[in-house]
Amino acid sequence: MDVSIIVPCHNNARLLAKTLSSFASQDKSRLTWEVILIDNNSSDSSVAKLQLRFRSKFNLTLVEQPQLKHPFALCRARNIGLQIARGKWIVGIDADIIPNRSYIKTLASCIKTWGDHSVIASCERQFISTEGVSGEDIMSDASLLERLPSASSPSNYGLPTDRRLPAMLKLPAVDHPWDYMHGCNVVYRRQDALAIGGYDESYDGRWGFEDIDFAYRMITQGKCKPLYAKGLHVYHQDLEEDVSTNRTNKADNPNWWRVCELIPGYKQYKTNKYQTLSKAIET
Numbered sequence: 091m092d093v094s095i096i097v098p099c100h101n102n103a104r105l106l107a108k109t110l111s112s113f114a115s116q117d118k119s120r121l122t123w124e125v126i127l128i129d130n131n132s133s134d135s136s137v138a139k140l141q142l143r144f145r146s147k148f149n150l151t152l153v154e155q156p157q158l159k160h161p162f163a164l165c166r167a168r169n170i171g172l173q174i175a176r177g178k179w180i181v182g183i184d185a186d187i188i189p190n191r192s193y194i195k196t197l198a199s200c201i202k203t204w205g206d207h208s209v210i211a212s213c214e215r216q217f218i219s220t221e222g223v224s225g226e227d228i229m230s231d232a233s234l235l236e237r238l239p240s241a242s243s244p245s246n247y248g249l250p251t252d253r254r255l256p257a258m259l260k261l262p263a264v265d266h267p268w269d270y271m272h273g274c275n276v277v278y279r280r281q282d283a284l285a286i287g288g289y290d291e292s293y294d295g296r297w298g299f300e301d302i303d304f305a306y307r308m309i310t311q312g313k314c315k316p317l318y319a320k321g322l323h324v325y326h327q328d329l330e331e332d333v334s335t336n337r338t339n340k341a342d343n344p345n346w347w348r349v350c351e352l353i354p355g356y357k358q359y360k361t362n363k364y365q366t367l368s369k370a371i372e373t
Contacts, residue, residue: 092178093123093197094280096171099185100129100161103136105327106185110140111225114147115232117191121198124149124176128167131158164273165289165300172288175280182301184274188220188325191232196321197277208282210305210314212261213275213322215252217243220327241328258318266359267316271305275324282312292348298340299349306353 095113099106106127113125129137129152141152153170155163168182179201183189200211218238227234242248252258254270261267286307293300308314340346350357 091124091176092121092201093181093194094171094175094177094179095123095125095181095183096128096168096175097125097183097185098128098130098164098167098171099132099137101132101134101136102185103132103140105220106137107140107225108220108223108228108327109183109185109188110144110150111228112188112191112193112232112235114144115191115229116189116194119195119198121194121201122177123194124151126171126175127152128170129154130161130163130167131155132161160295162297163291163294165291165294168273169288169291172280172283178280180278180280180283182273182276182278183324186327187215187274188228188235188327190235190323190325193322193324196319200277200319200322204317208279208312208314209277209317210271210282210308211277211317211319211322212254212258212271213277213319213324214255214258215246215272215275215326216323217241217246217250217252217326217328220325235325238325243326243328245326245328261318262316266353266356268302268305268309268353269356269360269363271301271308271316273301273304274326275322276301276305277319277322278308278314282308282314286312293345296343296345298343299345302356303349303352306349 125148127137127141138152141150144150155167172180217240219241220238223234223238240250242250246253257264258270261270289300289304293303309316
């Protein structure tokens, strides 16, 4: 097996169905791959039904977590995926992410270029509205994703294009390269992740920064080269949300303080970025 794609999930089967439909509609490639769903205590059987529906279309495994203190357990989910993955390479993707139809084919080219080198690759997110689009629509015509309207995503601070892109294009020659390695679309070797102990599960239960912590350790301890992988873009499914939410206020989030303690200079660097970002949103 060449690649294992690990997808933590919790409810929201409507979005996950579109993610899986895109994997079922990928352009042909010689790459061997699997998808591993890690269900963080969904409240019904909808995720399990999706696994039954798609397992005949590609190699799909579902792991249901035991009772958790909090279903927001991304690190534990990703670590479970790492343990059971059969692929040499790992792709981390979220359950509301849709890979473009050439994702696997492009990934095969990237892996050939990288060879046996230790790398961690960041990839672009494109924010779209998928309201009114079903998984069946995607399987009938995967190209429709390219024609869907863009969205001003709350997860991108209301900006129309991936705010990380200018810096990602300059990787690895940027300050704090780990800041551009979001877990919703990142690629790395399984052996490198296991060598640093995987994800830090103390981040579970709260939003954010677990992927920054992971990337920091992969780059500094695991000696992985941070790269931007052109062509491995994904579509982030956006719902109707309040884009005015102030996501820069991290004072009450223990994950923020934890990552700032881990990474020298990160707090000031990120605070400066937030201030610049807030001004851009206001204008």
